[in-house]
Amino acid sequence: EVQLVESGGGLVQPGGSLRLSCAASGFTFSSYWIHWVRQAPGKGLVWVSRINTDGRSTSYADSVKGRFTISRDNAKNTLYLQMNSLRAEDTAVYYCAAVRAYYYYMDVWGKGTTVTVSS
Amino acid sequence: QSALTQPASVSGSPGQSITISCTGTSSDIGVYNYVSWYQQHPGKAPKLMIYDVTNRPSGVSNRFSGSKSGNTASLTISGLQAEDEADYYCSSYTSSSTRVFGGGTKLTVL
Numbered sequence: 261e262v263q264l265v266e267s268g269g270g271l272v273q274p275g276g277s278l279r280l281s282c283a284a285s286g287f288t289f290s291s292y293w294i295h296w297v298r299q300a301p302g303k304g305l306v307w308v309s310r311i312n313t314d315g316r317s318t319s320y321a322d323s324v325k326g327r328f329t330i331s332r333d334n335a336k337n338t339l340y341l342q343m344n345s346l347r348a349e350d351t352a353v354y355y356c357a358a359v360r361a362y363y364y365y366m367d368v369w370g371k372g373t374t375v376t377v378s379s
Numbered sequence: 380q381s382a383l384t385q386p387a388s389v390s391g392s393p394g395q396s397i398t399i400s401c402t403g404t405s406s407d408i409g410v411y412n413y414v415s416w417y418q419q420h421p422g423k424a425p426k427l428m429i430y431d432v433t434n435r436p437s438g439v440s441n442r443f444s445g446s447k448s449g450n451t452a453s454l455t456i457s458g459l460q461a462e463d464e465a466d467y468y469c470s471s472y473t474s475s476s477t478r479v480f481g482g483g484t485k486l487t488v489l
Binding site: 295 | 478
């Protein structure tokens with residue numbers, strides 16, 4: 261079964277750090293670009309970051325640039341999102357989503373992991 | 380990158396057709412045919428419904444169709460069914476090699 265499973269969410273204080281993971285199975289992970297998309301409570305989807313197949317190219321939304329770092333370990337079929345200097349506005353469900361190389365749509369999504377930033 | 384513009388809500392009766400618009404700019408929808416649409420039921424992950432403006436993934440009903448004109452893409456759902464009630468999001472590839480989503484449209488089946 262093709263799937264992505266996020267983990268690592270939780271409650272963290274403002275200014276704190278958290279590392280999310282996204283484990284892939286059922287498809288050739290190293291052939292996919294992977295994105296992080298988040299959704300604040302009651303709000304819409306917002307693109308956060310993406311990484312290419314070999315991990316050498318990354319991009320970030322302005323709202324997280326300099327605070328979040330995306331990375332991947334193709335040997336472990338796992339994607340990561342290191343989140344530092346967290347703010348209340350980072351509170352959201354974080355989804356990882358896969359895009360096959362040379363394609364442009366997210367056809368595999370995880371179920372999400374919840375991050376809550378609060379004191 | 381500003382979010383794409385979608386109507387907050389649309390509604391229709393069973394059997395009717397509805398169209399959801401998604402307006403972007405010349406840096407995203409206007410220049411790339413890489414618009415996709417996602418359906419999201421409450422508490423669930425998004426599901427791909429349309430990709431590359433007009434294409435349907437395997438398993439998606441042919442009641443769903445997509446189109447584009449200039450900076451605006453559209454999703455049409457014909458023969459509305461109760462299970463179509465959900466939030467719908469458009470997304471586009473951008474000139475900075477990132478993605479942008481619309482604000483989402485809540486579809487109510489009356």
